[in-house]
Amino acid sequence: MIYHVSYIALFFFVVFVGMVLGLSFYFARRTKSASSYYAAGGQIHWVVNGIAFAGDYLSAASFLGICGMIATFGFDGFLYSIGFLAGWIVALFLIAEPLKRLGKYTFTDALNSTFKSRAITLTAAISTLIVSVFYLIPQMVGAGDLVTPLLGFPHWVGVVLVGIVVIFIVASAGMTSTTYVQFIKGGLLLILSAVLSFYIFKNGLSLQPDHEGQTYHKFITVDPIVVNGKVISAARWNVLSQQEVKGINFVKLEKDGIERWFELAKKGPGYELKEALSVSVAGNGTKLYNGEPREKATFFQVGHMSRIIVNGREVSKTGPLGPFEFLSVIGKSEIVRFSEVKLLDGNDKVSVYYQNKTSGKDFMLPGLKYKIGKDASIWSKLDFISLMLALFLGTAALPHILIRYYTVKSQRDARKSTILAIAAIGLFYVLTLFMGLGAAVNGVLDVESSNMAAPLLAKAFGVVLFSIISAVAFATILGTVAGLIIASSGAIAHDLLDNYFKMDLSDGKKVRAGKISAFVVGIVAIILGITFKGMNVSFLVGWAFAIAASANLPAILFLLFWKKTTAKGIACSIVTGIVASLGVILTSPTMWDRYGLDPANALHHLDNPAIVSFPLSLAVVYLVSILTQKDQKVQTEQLKTYL
Amino acid sequence: MHYESAVETGVDHASKKKARLGVLLFFLYLFFYAGFVVIGVFNYELLSREAGGGMNLALIYGMGLIFFAVLMGILYNYLCSGFEDNMNEKEPTS
Numbered sequence: 045m046i047y048h049v050s051y052i053a054l055f056f057f058v059v060f061v062g063m064v065l066g067l068s069f070y071f072a073r074r075t076k077s078a079s080s081y082y083a084a085g086g087q088i089h090w091v092v093n094g095i096a097f098a099g100d101y102l103s104a105a106s107f108l109g110i111c112g113m114i115a116t117f118g119f120d121g122f123l124y125s126i127g128f129l130a131g132w133i134v135a136l137f138l139i140a141e142p143l144k145r146l147g148k149y150t151f152t153d154a155l156n157s158t159f160k161s162r163a164i165t166l167t168a169a170i171s172t173l174i175v176s177v178f179y180l181i182p183q184m185v186g187a188g189d190l191v192t193p194l195l196g197f198p199h200w201v202g203v204v205l206v207g208i209v210v211i212f213i214v215a216s217a218g219m220t221s222t223t224y225v226q227f228i229k230g231g232l233l234l235i236l237s238a239v240l241s242f243y244i245f246k247n248g249l250s251l252q253p254d255h256e257g258q259t260y261h262k263f264i265t266v267d268p269i270v271v272n273g274k275v276i277s278a279a280r281w282n283v284l285s286q287q288e289v290k291g292i293n294f295v296k297l298e299k300d301g302i303e304r305w306f307e308l309a310k311k312g313p314g315y316e317l318k319e320a321l322s323v324s325v326a327g328n329g330t331k332l333y334n335g336e337p338r339e340k341a342t343f344f345q346v347g348h349m350s351r352i353i354v355n356g357r358e359v360s361k362t363g364p365l366g367p368f369e370f371l372s373v374i375g376k377s378e379i380v381r382f383s384e385v386k387l388l389d390g391n392d393k394v395s396v397y398y399q400n401k402t403s404g405k406d407f408m409l410p411g412l413k414y415k416i417g418k419d420a421s422i423w424s425k426l427d428f429i430s431l432m433l434a435l436f437l438g439t440a441a442l443p444h445i446l447i448r449y450y451t452v453k454s455q456r457d458a459r460k461s462t463i464l465a466i467a468a469i470g471l472f473y474v475l476t477l478f479m480g481l482g483a484a485v486n487g488v489l490d491v492e493s494s495n496m497a498a499p500l501l502a503k504a505f506g507v508v509l510f511s512i513i514s515a516v517a518f519a520t521i522l523g524t525v526a527g528l529i530i531a532s533s534g535a536i537a538h539d540l541l542d543n544y545f546k547m548d549l550s551d552g553k554k555v556r557a558g559k560i561s562a563f564v565v566g567i568v569a570i571i572l573g574i575t576f577k578g579m580n581v582s583f584l585v586g587w588a589f590a591i592a593a594s595a596n597l598p599a600i601l602f603l604l605f606w607k608k609t610t611a612k613g614i615a616c617s618i619v620t621g622i623v624a625s626l627g628v629i630l631t632s633p634t635m636w637d638r639y640g641l642d643p644a645n646a647l648h649h650l651d652n653p654a655i656v657s658f659p660l661s662l663a664v665v666y667l668v669s670i671l672t673q674k675d676q677k678v679q680t681e682q683l684k685t686y687l
Numbered sequence: 688m689h690y691e692s693a694v695e696t697g698v699d700h701a702s703k704k705k706a707r708l709g710v711l712l713f714f715l716y717l718f719f720y721a722g723f724v725v726i727g728v729f730n731y732e733l734l735s736r737e738a739g740g741g742m743n744l745a746l747i748y749g750m751g752l753i754f755f756a757v758l759m760g761i762l763y764n765y766l767c768s769g770f771e772d773n774m775n776e777k778e779p780t781s
Contacts, residue, residue, distance in 0.1 A: 122749055130720050133759065137716075138710065141706075141709075368740045368741070371741075408742075408746060418731065418732075455699065456771065460764060470756060474753055605710075
């Protein structure tokens with residue numbers, strides 16, 4: 045997609061980043077001790093902490109990823125909203141308070157406050173690092189996607205920019221500044237999402253979703269002459285080639301020296317050729333969008349409705365709609381999605397995005413991404429269950445969410461923060477449904493990256509709204525990445541260097557070690573962010589949740605609720621969770637695609653690992669604990685005093 | 688190794704009762720959450736039925752799960768605060 049730099053957007057962007065940095069410096073001057081670097085000195089007000097919780101949690105995955113996935117796959121994207129929120133129930137009801145009683149700075153401390161075991165220190169720190177890095181990848185991918193339309197830079201520039209700014213923030217301040225950054229950003233994100241939803245309802249639905257200064261593309265059809273399924277001629281176009289992919293025929297036509305791809309579709313007794321979008325990469329690396337160089341800007345935004353049914357009557361346009369009416373009308377109408385097929389045309393690698401008419405009924409049900417209907421395979425059903433399991437269990441086990449429990453004064457405040465966070469996040473997730481669907485039908489989608497659905501929708505409603513939303517989304521990423529990098533640097537400096545390797549660092553040295561670790565993790569995140577370009581960020585976050593749920597949650601749950609749990613049981617379960625979930629992910633069809641192999645030949649067909657790795661990790665903590673009872677008598681006595 | 692909490696905490700006599708309530712509410716929510724997944728896997732057609740306001744069951748159930756979580760959170764906080772006030776002479780931490 046080609047974007048022009050918007051100077052208004054640029055202005056707001058600079059103001060926001062400046063504000064964030066200013067806040068960091070302000071609080072940096074107040075950060076003196078290790079306690080205030082890692083846990084904000086336990087002095088944050090619960091309201092600030094609650095909205096900051098929401099800010100932490102509503103990362104790029106929620107705002108960019110979920111809206112994008114709903115815009116592309118309908119209800120399947122909303123599954124992430126449901127699961128992400130349900131995860132808070134586990135955090136609130138089972139983990140929040142007991143953990144706060146046990147912990148100090150990090151998740152490792154909490155697990156280890158009873159056992160003081162070096163094996164737990166090591167495994168938990170590694171798990172914190174791996175989960176944080178997996179959570180960092182989608183944030184960085186989102187950052188890259190965001191700066192492209194915002195500033196006109198290529199993807200990698202965005203990734204590097206976020207990396208540098210965040211390393212700077214973290215190295216200068218620590219937890220206090222990230223809390224306030226998250227608070228401001230969490231609040232703004234909620235308000236702006238409500239404004240965007242309001243515009244969607246006010247705008248209603250239309251077959252021709254034109255917006256001010258942004259006319260929707262009029263799709264052309266060509267009448268071909270077809271013999272035995274082969275296109276012989278096509279009006280004034282020259283027929284160049286034809287090939288079948290997944291049962292659909294795609295035809296390459298040429299006119300005035302420009303080559304375009306069309307889908308051959310049935311129309312009554314005959315055929316028609318329907319315009320598609322294409323990105324082709326030639327053997328020498330030249331990339332053409334719809335047959336022309338990027339600069340020609342002929343690669344348009346898409347997403348529209350082909351039929352709108354209101355009260356049983358077909359209309360071309362609705363007026364303003366209420367929220368439930370909006371959902372109901374889409375459910376009864378018909379949407380045109382743009383599905384991607386990849387094909388080889390001579391030496392050119394071509395991605396064709398063809399018009400895929402989808403009934404509103406199907407769009408508003410699970411099944412377009414995670415197939416669970418009657419004809420679904422057992423693999424795709426397991427994948428669906430696995431995803432829902434990971435989302436439910438992952439939240440409570442995310443290290444950067446857990447450390448926020450330690451930033452308020454009392455358990456009561458931690459609880460109130462969590463509930464405020466649930467309410468704020470719940471409201472936001474309901475709004476994702478409207479924003480995602482709004483993006484699907486308002487002709488704003490960039491077929492190359494689903495992540496930009498919500499910001500591009502805002503752009504259709506006005507460049508000021510777009511610029512503010514983009515700036516907030518960027519700040520979202522900055523805040524989340526900062527939180528994650530603090531969690532990782534805590535794991536390295538506090539858990540590994542100080543506790544595991546017993547380097548017994550002084551307070552000042554501990555903070556310095558944390559800052560150096562932050563720098564290293566930041567660099568790793570930048571590299572991975574560039575590698576995973578183009579993937580939906582919610583999907584990537586699903587992996588982080590699965591690893592967290594498998595590696596950390598069985599350990600925490602057993603520690604809190606089963607008195608016979610042993611240190612070895614916990615350490616083994618963490619290792620099992622990490623190895624099993626990473627093993628399934630690295631051999632999954634999605635990774636096969638990343639390796640450049642055919643996903644159909646992957647070792648298995650599970651994209652989400654939790655259904656295998658979580659029960660395995662549970663079994664290990666139970667069995668190993670049973671087998672190592674004798675070693676652990678003293679510690680269990682101590683455990684009793686905590687419960 | 689020296690471990691101390693970032694924040695001093697006193698003795699909380701209500702903790703067992705709160706933990707039990709938490710587990711109870713967790714299983715209640717799990718029941719409804721799992722219900723959604725089970726319907727999706729075993730009786731997919733049911734999700735497409737219209738369940739009110741022109742919306743299908745999937746939408747209503749999904750949004751219901753979100754609102755239900757918020758409601759249960761508020762209820763939990765209310766009950767826990769009550770336990771703490773009754774069972775602790777003063778706030779466990781001040």
